[in-house]
Amino acid sequence: MISLANLLYERFIVALKPTFLNFSFLAGYIAQKMGLPIQLVAVVNNNDIIHRAIQHGDFSFSGSVKPTLASAMDIQLSEVLSSCSASDEDIVQAMRRCWEDNRYLLCPHSAVAVHYHYKQLDCHLSNRPRCCLAPASAAKFPDAVLRAKLVPEVPPEIQALNAMETRSTTLRREDDWAKTLRDRIEVIAKCRHT
Numbered sequence: 001m002i003s004l005a006n007l008l009y010e011r012f013i014v015a016l017k018p019t020f021l022n023f024s025f026l027a028g029y030i031a032q033k034m035g036l037p038i039q040l041v042a043v044v045n046n047n048d049i050i051h052r053a054i055q056h057g058d059f060s061f062s063g064s065v066k067p068t069l070a071s072a073m074d075i076q077l078s079e080v081l082s083s084c085s086a087s088d089e090d091i092v093q094a095m096r097r098c099w100e101d102n103r104y105l106l107c108p109h110s111a112v113a114v115h116y117h118y119k120q121l122d123c124h125l126s127n128r129p130r131c132c133l134a135p136a137s138a139a140k141f142p143d144a145v146l147r148a149k150l151v152p153e154v155p156p157e158i159q160a161l162n163a164m165e166t167r168s169t170t171l172r173r174e175d176d177w178a179k180t181l182r183d184r185i186e187v188i189a190k191c192r193h194t
Helices: 023-033 049-056 088-102 108-122 142-147 156-163 177-193
Strands: 012-016 038-044 082-085 130-132
Touching: 023 038, 038 108, 082 108, 088 108, 088 142, 108 130
Parallel strands: 012 038, 012 130, 038 082
Antiparallel strands: none
């Protein structure tokens, strides 16, 4: 990481991967428009329409979506400055390398962005500092963690969820879903204040 003072004098890259709803990318884009000196990089999985569009001008659909370890990737972005594509093997290698280098367990979506970082380092393409946004816990993706030959770590907060009571409310099509949700939130809020 670099200090905020350094940000004023030096550009750095925020390596991102588009996820469903693109909130991580949007946050980086807003920060850039507010004056933060960053370059946004979209890093995608094998469903690489954005990478193909930027690199080759090909914005056509490839026929089908390929299942990957980074399954929540939504690659429909409108504005990107550069891009990179990561295969499942790239994802697994990035997860393993990040663990070996930093003792940090990545989710497969974060590993797509970290793959770009390692690719830049290994090719000596840029020595600028990078910040990769991590949108999810690796605990959500135990199969990908195991495929990277790592041990899934389930944080205590996630483990506590297993002991909690499961509750649900069945809603019919004709029900006022917004009112039901609003009423439920009010009940929960009152319980927390008492």
